[in-house]
Amino acid sequence: MLDAAALAGVSPRAIDPHPLRSAATPAQETFIRTAAYDGPVMVFGLGLLRAKYRALAAGLGDAAIHYAVKANPAPEVIAALAGMGCRFDAASRGEIALCLSLGIAPERIAFGNTIKRAADIAWAHRAGIRQFAVDAEEEVRKIAAHAPGARVLVRLLIEESEADWPLCRKFGTTRREALRLMDLGRFLGLEVAGISFHAGSQLREPAMWRGALDAALALWTEAEAAGHRLSLLNIGGGFPAFYGQETPATEDYARTVIGMVRARFGDVAVMAEPGRGLVAEAGLILAEVLLVARKDPADLARWVYLDIGKYSGLAETTDEAIRYQLETGHEGETGPCILAGPSCDSTDVLYEKRPVQLPLALAEGDRVRILACGAYTSSYSSVGFNGFPPLRSVFVG
Numbered sequence: 327m328l329d330a331a332a333l334a335g336v337s338p339r340a341i342d343p344h345p346l347r348s349a350a351t352p353a354q355e356t357f358i359r360t361a362a363y364d365g366p367v368m369v370f371g372l373g374l375l376r377a378k379y380r381a382l383a384a385g386l387g388d389a390a391i392h393y394a395v396k397a398n399p400a401p402e403v404i405a406a407l408a409g410m411g412c413r414f415d416a417a418s419r420g421e422i423a424l425c426l427s428l429g430i431a432p433e434r435i436a437f438g439n440t441i442k443r444a445a446d447i448a449w450a451h452r453a454g455i456r457q458f459a460v461d462a463e464e465e466v467r468k469i470a471a472h473a474p475g476a477r478v479l480v481r482l483l484i485e486e487s488e489a490d491w492p493l494c495r496k497f498g499t500t501r502r503e504a505l506r507l508m509d510l511g512r513f514l515g516l517e518v519a520g521i522s523f524h525a526g527s528q529l530r531e532p533a534m535w536r537g538a539l540d541a542a543l544a545l546w547t548e549a550e551a552a553g554h555r556l557s558l559l560n561i562g563g564g565f566p567a568f569y570g571q572e573t574p575a576t577e578d579y580a581r582t583v584i585g586m587v588r589a590r591f592g593d594v595a596v597m598a599e600p601g602r603g604l605v606a607e608a609g610l611i612l613a614e615v616l617l618v619a620r621k622d623p624a625d626l627a628r629w630v631y632l633d634i635g636k637y638s639g640l641a642e643t644t645d646e647a648i649r650y651q652l653e654t655g656h657e658g659e660t661g662p663c664i665l666a667g668p669s670c671d672s673t674d675v676l677y678e679k680r681p682v683q684l685p686l687a688l689a690e691g692d693r694v695r696i697l698a699c700g701a702y703t704s705s706y707s708s709v710g711f712n713g714f715p716p717l718r719s720v721f722v723g
C-alpha cells in the first residue's frame with residue numbers, strides 16, 4: 327500500500343520529472359479522432375519515420391545504417407526504410423525472410439544475433455547473407471561449417487553502460503577471448519572483417535558512448551598488432567528517443583557520435599544499427615483506462631489500470647527502465663498514480679517505485695496516449711498472453 331508516509335520521501339521531480347512533448351502529426355490526429363476505439367492500437371506515422379531516417383543519415387555521414395528490425399518489424403516500416411536506402415540488421419531467420427520477402431537484396435542484410443541455430447546459418451548463407459556476428463568459439467565453428475568463407479564481426483562485451491536499457495552481460499565476449507575468436511575464424515577460412523558492440527539502448531547523451539568506444543579501440547589496436555587486417559566497425563544501436571528527458575537533436579547527436587568514432591578509428595568503414603532511435607518517436611499508442619481505484623481511502627496514490635500492460639506491448643517498463651510519457655486530455659490538478667496493465671498477473675505493474683502524476687479527473691473509459699511507443703512494443707506483444715490480443719498497428723502518412 328502506498329500511503330502519504332511512503333510518498334513523503336519521493337520528490338515531486340521523481341514522481342513527474344518531465345514535460346510532455348506531444349508527437350502526434352495531423353494524420354495521427356485524424357485517425358485518433360475518427361476511428362472507433364477497438365482496443366489498444368499503435369498509430370505509426372511513416373512521415374515521422376522518414377524524417378528521423380533523414381536526420382540520422384545526415385548526422386552519420388558515410389556510415390552505413392542497418393535498421394535493427396527487432397525494434398519494429400512491421401512490413402510498412404521496413405519497406406519505407408528500404409525505399410530510402412537503409413540496410414538491415416536481422417536477429418533471426420524470420421526477420422531475414424521478412425526483409426527478403428519485401429524485395430530487399432541479401433547484401434543489404436546482416437545477421438546480427440550472436441546466437442543462431444546451425445540450420446538457420448546454412449539457410450541464411452544459401453539465401454545470400456554474407457555477414458554474421460559472433461561472440462563464442464562454438465558460433466565461429468558453426469559459421470565456418472555452415473557459411474564457409476562468410477564475413478564475421480566479433481562482438482565485444484560491454485561490461486558497463488549508462489544506458490536506460492543496458493544490454494550488458496548476455497552478448498559479446500572479453501577482449502582476450504575476442505582475439506582468440508579472430509584467430510580461430512581466420513584459421514577456419516572466415517573473413518574476420520572487424521568488431522561490433524552495443525553500448526546499450528537509449529544512450530541519452532553522446533558522452534555515454536565513450537567507454538564502449540574506448541574498449542572497442544583497445545581491441546581493434548590489439549587485433550591489428552596481432553596481424554588481423556580489420557576494415558569494419560559496427561557501433562550497434564543506442565540512439566535515443568525522447569521519453570521526457572532532453573536529448574540532443576538527432577542529427578547533432580549522430581554527428582557527435584560519429585566524430586567520437588572518427589577521432590579514435592580514423593576513416594575505417596563504419597556501420598550503425600539503430601532501432602529505437604529510428605522508430606520510437608514515430609508511434610504512439612492509444613489506450614483506455616479500465617479502472618481507477620484506491621486500495622484504501624486513506625491512500626494518496628490511486629491505481630490506474632490500462633487496457634495495455636507489460637505483457638501486451640509495454641515490456642520495456644520492466645524495472646521502470648523506459649518511462650513513457652502519457653497524455654490524458656484532462657487539464658487540472660494531478661496526483662500520484664501507480665500504473666498497471668490489465669492482465670491477471672501481479673507483475674503486470676508499469677510504474678510503482680516512481681509513481682506517475684496523472685489528473686485527478688482521470689476516470690474509467692478515458693483514452694490515454696502513450697507517447698514514443700514505436701519501438702519494442704508491437705514486437706514484444708506478439709503472443710496473446712492472458713487472452714489479450716497482440717498490439718494492433720495502423721500506419722498513417
Ligand SMILES: Cc1ncc(COP(=O)(O)O)c(C=O)c1O
Binds near residue numbers: 564
Ligand atoms: C545487435 C543489435 N543491434 C542493434 C540493436 C538496436 O538497438 P537500439 O534499439 O538501442 O538502437 C539491438 C537491440 O537490442 C541489438 O541487439
